[in-house]
Amino acid sequence: MFRFALSLILGMFVLSTAQAKVIGQDVKYSVDGQEMTGYLAYDDSVNGARPGVLVVHEWWGHNPYARKRAEMLASLGYTALALDMYGTGKLADHPKDAKTFMMETMSNIAVAEKRFDAAHALLKSQPQVDGERTAAIGYCFGGGVVLHAARTGRDLDGVISYHGSLKPMMKAEKGVVKAQVRAFNGADDPFVKPEEIAAIKQEMQEADVDFRFVNYPGAVHSFTNPDADDFAKRFKMPVGYNAAADADSWAQTRAFLRDIFAR
Numbered sequence: 001m002f003r004f005a006l007s008l009i010l011g012m013f014v015l016s017t018a019q020a021k022v023i024g025q026d027v028k029y030s031v032d033g034q035e036m037t038g039y040l041a042y043d044d045s046v047n048g049a050r051p052g053v054l055v056v057h058e059w060w061g062h063n064p065y066a067r068k069r070a071e072m073l074a075s076l077g078y079t080a081l082a083l084d085m086y087g088t089g090k091l092a093d094h095p096k097d098a099k100t101f102m103m104e105t106m107s108n109i110a111v112a113e114k115r116f117d118a119a120h121a122l123l124k125s126q127p128q129v130d131g132e133r134t135a136a137i138g139y140c141f142g143g144g145v146v147l148h149a150a151r152t153g154r155d156l157d158g159v160i161s162y163h164g165s166l167k168p169m170m171k172a173e174k175g176v177v178k179a180q181v182r183a184f185n186g187a188d189d190p191f192v193k194p195e196e197i198a199a200i201k202q203e204m205q206e207a208d209v210d211f212r213f214v215n216y217p218g219a220v221h222s223f224t225n226p227d228a229d230d231f232a233k234r235f236k237m238p239v240g241y242n243a244a245a246d247a248d249s250w251a252q253t254r255a256f257l258r259d260i261f262a263r
Contacts, residue, residue, distance in 0.1 A: 021045070022074040024067065027081070028088070031118045032111075036084040038119060039067045041074035042128045051157075051261040052129035054119060055082040056142030058225070059098040061091040065225055069137070076254060079128040083119035085112065085145065095235050102141050109148075109169055116149055120156075133157055133261050135179070137253065138164055140222060143183070150179045150209075158260040160184070160253055162224050166192060166200045172207035180210040182256055184249040186219030190238050214252065216245035224249060 027038040039062070042050075053073050057066035062084040070080035085105050092098035105112050124131035135158040138146035143164015150159040151168055153176040161183045181204065185192055197213065204211035222228035223242035232239050 022071050024071060024074075027122065029118060029122055031115050035088045036115070036118070037062060037088045038084050038122065039070055039082040040079070040123075040126065041067070041070040041082075042079040042126075043074050043077060046077050046128075049128060049130040051078050051133040051135065051257070052123045052126065052131070053078050053080045053134065053257070054116075054123055054136040054146075055080055056085065056116070056136065056138035056145045057082065058139045058222070059092070059102045059141035061086050061098070061101060063091055065227065066139070066142075069139075072250075073137075076257070078257070079123070079126060081119060081123040081126075083116070085115050085142075095237065112145065112148075113152070116145060117154070120154065135159065135257060135260065137162070139224060140164060147181070147183070150177055150181050152176070153178055158182070158256060160256065162249060163189060163192075163219075163221050166196045168200075168203065171203050172209055174207045177207055177209045180256075180260055182211075182252070183213045184224075184245070184252070185213065185215050186221060186223045186242065186245065187215040187217045188219060189221045189223075191221050214249065216242065216248070218242065219245040 021044060022041055023044050024039060024041045027040045029036050055066050055070045066082040070082040073080035086101045090101050092101055123129055134156055136146040136149055136156050137160040139162045143161030146159045147161050147164060148169055151170055151172040156179040159179040159181045163186055201213060219242040220238055220240045222239040224246045226241045228239040228241045231237050
């Protein structure tokens with residue numbers, strides 16, 4: 001099982017309004033003896049418990065981009081936890097290392113599930129979180145992780161994948177999936193094949209899942225991350241930032257979260 005050891009290392013980030021600020025804190029926890037470092041963000045001007053959202057990082061690991069998205073969610077009034085799927089200190093600065101960390105995690109799906117579930121339980125245990133209202137979003141590698149969480153019936157109100165892997169390790173089945181699911185994809189992403197798009201649409205329809213797929217023309221892999229252009233240059237990767245797709249997917253995310261948590 002897992003144990004939680006919270007380390008309240010206050011804040012690196014402040015979004016100022018006249019009376020409000022977003023607090024960010026490192027959170028140490030452990031899963032089967034493996035230490036993890038997450039990042040909890042919330043607006044301290046919001047009274048009482050509010051919906052919680054998990055953020056699952058790209059294949060690089062738990063990096064500033066995942067934390068930035070947690071802070072953005074906190075500024076909308078949610079409590080967000082950017083979780084750690086690899087372990088403290090496992091942060092890649094080269095695609096070879098990122099692939100190694102990813103494969104180590106996903107080669108045993110039970111380990112990956114346990115790490116996701118531990119973070120979900122940690123999020124729900126926070127005093128700023130209404131544990132009955134949670135969602136998960138994920139980017140690239142993290143997109144595949146949150147889709148798997150939905151497919152396997154994790155207790156989430158909503159799941160959002162951004163430029164994530166669509167291939168299932170386990171297909172969604174009718175009556176199993178609890179979450180509404182959204183997937184945002186770059187139409188020119190070479191890592192996602194047309195047949196995979198057709199397959200997930202059919203899968204979700206047959207499983208009677210509330211599912212919406214958005215394909216952005218001209219967008220490639222990692223289109224939400226401004227650092228993607230740098231990755232493309234440094235490593236000759238077919239990735240790139242697309243401001244229009246990023247803005248639209250985030251606007252749809254805001255509307256989706258408002259909708260599912262209003263129920």
